[in-house]
Amino acid sequence: MGRPRTFDEGQAVAAAAELFAGRSFDGTSVDDLVTCTGVHRGSLYKTFGSKRGLYLSALRHHIDGDVTRVAGEISAAPPGQAVERALAGGAGLGFLLLAATERAAADDEVAAEVSRALDVLDQAFQKDEQATALALGLLIRSRADRPLTP
């Protein structure tokens, strides 16, 4: 059935998600993605169709993985400490943050995924949507290198 792949699609998507967590969509080039995933350009386009296709795959992977995992930690936290738990694991939520602030407005499909991710977090916070917002805001602060002074 043809020459076998030398890359794992899941690993490639995960590597792309890691890259997209640190830079904007337009700030991340296909060359960057080729280098960090190790997937050849042709194979990348064959598999994901476009840079945007890979971005969407990576975002979905991020939500189904990192975001869902953090949501689990939040749900398991004793009441009143959920936000702290979110922050502790929240270092892995950078991609969602970037997708929400930078890409959602320009891409409806991204906006839909962001909305889904926020649903997941809201559920974990028992529908306390302010808690989700607070967690995201604190995440921004930590990213901007201005963490809380406790």
Next chain:
Amino acid sequence: MGRPRTFDEGQAVAAAAELFAGRSFDGTSVDDLVTCTGVHRGSLYKTFGSKRGLYLSALRHHIDGDVTRVAGEISAAPPGQAVERALAGGAGLGFLLLAATERAAADDEVAAEVSRALDVLDQAFQKDEQATALALGLLIRSRADRPLTP
């Protein structure tokens, strides 16, 4: 004294800030900036040095204008309603949000300005840094078209 300018530098900076509030740095082209500011390419480079120079000028303008204004509204709000006030005027804080999430990590000077803006907001919230975080988080939600369901 040479040929007179046909553009107002302050107006150009404000127009650039409006553009940068909606798209990432790399997602905003110099052509876009030339079109929206009405300033010729050559004059733009003569005045601001580079695209990044204009970005920094616009960010400082945003902080000294919009962010400071919102901070004033927060300070003037009755206790307990400060966050609501921040949200009401917060529609104009998109540039700060984008700078913090998308650009600060890649540009130290941007990070310094973001830090300054957070200081301004923290002061307005009487050093309640969680309130600043909550306001930013709620702003993300409203941007992602998922405002609170009150």
Next chain:
DNA sequence: CTGGTTTAAGAACGTTCGTTCCTATACCGT
């Protein structure tokens, strides 16, 4: 009016972008 200086206007620069194409290679079922 003239010379000097600054901007307007736009062409042009080399580079990088996202994407496509071509060919060699490695596996499959028969």
Next chain:
DNA sequence: ACGGTATAGGAACGAACGTTCTTAAACCAG
């Protein structure tokens, strides 16, 4: 062993990018 098929490996594409250069125009001081 062989034909079919899917990938690896790069070269190549036109378009767009940020930036610079050149020339014409508009002002001021003398």
